[in-house]
Amino acid sequence: MNTSLKLDKKDINHKLKDKAIKNLNLSLVNNSSLKSYFEPLIQPFAPKWSTSLFRAKVTKVSRLTNNVISIRLKTSKQWTGFKPGQYIELTTEIEGAAVTRCFSISSSKDVWKSKRRIELTIREQDQGRVTPWLISGIKEKTYVQISKAQGEFTLGNAPANKLFIAAGTGITPIISMLSSKVVRSDIKNIDLIYFARSEHIFKDRLVSLANLRKKQNLPPINLHFIDTNEDGRISLNLLKNACSDFQDREAYLCGPGGMINETRDLLESQGVSQHQIHHEYFGPTQNHKMLETLSKANVEPREVAFHSKQSTTQVTSNSNATLLELAETAELNPSYGCRMGVCHQCKCTKKSGVVINSLTGRPSDTGEEEIQMCISIPAGNVQIEI
Ligand code: FES
Structure with a gap:
């Protein structure tokens, strides 16, 4: 009883304090936060300084295919990290206007822990405004702003056997999961069915990860690279051939809306329950x-x-x-x-x-x-x- 009374008083005091600071800020600088008032004044001298977002330095830009790049970012000390599979909002300035887009993190959590860096992999969207600019315009040694990591498309705590199904750049959050130690050590059976039109980005990295797991005497990561031009889309046959116990797996689907809906319907029609299926939409969003x-x-x-x-x-x-x-x-x-x-x-x-x-x-x-x-x-x- 007493404790809750104390807490309530504490809360009220905090609220009054916050209000007083806000009013003081308003009377001094006509802005509810001193930080956001000073931000544009300070940034020319200290480009890493920001209020709600976190500044990150572009340390490397690599071209993976003619329309896919990967950007390496050094995060600030204040950025709080991510769970493999999550995404961030990246804000940059294009022709004087701040624009924001979401991108999944494609690097391992272990690399961030040891080197404070993350990687984003970006495909140019045909009708997009931001991705074409990023593909051709983003430069090393410049700064962008990033949000905290967000998203629910992450591995659960239970080390259930996993089936990953990706299409195109839908591989991005999945490669982050597969590269992180948690998958390498905790999970027994892993299959990845990866659809792409002729070119599978990260193919070499996936093969190395599978070899590494073999060296560590862990059960293999079974990789199934499907060329959609030659082999078509998901089907029951394909699913059974790649992963005969798919009904008992936890499934992670990432790709365009059509692919996710088709795969989810197929899995559900075979008795896979909804809570076994996790998904993240990527690419064209219209069905x-x-x-x-x-x-x-x-x-x-x-x-x-x-x-x-x-x-x-x-x-x-x-x-x-x-x-x-x-x-x-x-x-x-x-x-x-x-x-x-x-x-x-x-x-x-x-x-x-x-x-x-x-x-x-x-x-x-x-x-x-x-x-x-x-x-x-x-x-x-x-x-x-x-
Ligand atoms: S703008 Fe992100 S969900 Fe609508």
Whole structure:
């Protein structure tokens, strides 16, 4: 009883102290934080200094293929590390504007622990603005800003046997998991089925990891490199041939939306339960089958109302634009990060109406719920609170 009374008082004191500091900052510099007021003044002299993000130095840029690069970053002492499989938001300046995108960490946790460095692997997106710039414009010895590591696509604590299935740059978080000691020592049976169009990035690194594990007398990492041009996509036959006990494995899927949905449906149809399946969407985020259906069904224009505290903005949609795109067209300024359904920065409340999740193709309920604007396409008239 007494303890909780003490805690409450402590909390109240903290709150009062925070409020007093905030008010002092406001009266001195018209800014709720002294740090953010001084940041632009200090950074020209101390480029590593930042308030909410962490500065990281680009120490190496390597080209892995003609449209994939890897960036090595030296992190600051304040950056708190990552779990293999997580991603960061990278912020850089392009033509005077700060832009942010999410990228998975592709290096091992052990390297970060000993050398304080991480690696990101980036493929140029055809219609992207940031990745083409990074591919051609990022320079060694410059600084970028990174967020704390985020994401739930990580290995659980139980050392269950694992089945990894990756497509294209979906290998990125998986190579981080496979390179980290935890996988090398704790987990018995590991299979990796890796789909790519002719070129498998990290192939050599994967083969070395498998050899290392053999040398350490651990059960092998079985590698299955599938050329999608020659061998096609996932099928039951392929799955059975590569990993006959797949039903008993914990599965980690990473790749474009279509590949994940297809693989997840296949696994579930064979009795693999939902909680055995972990996934992370990479690359094109729109489910094309769903988009076709939607564009046939949606001959009618849809009315989307964006409500904020100050005003309501009405937008008419005649296309498959997401709510984020529609809000931006209306010159609203919603928060966003990855624009691919990963970071949840674009979360908002749908008050009513149906939206389609462009990753899964599934329609929402009609009532109030939290949704991600970047992957939600209105399927009828919708009310949104932003
Ligand atoms: S912007 Fe990252 S989930 Fe929508």
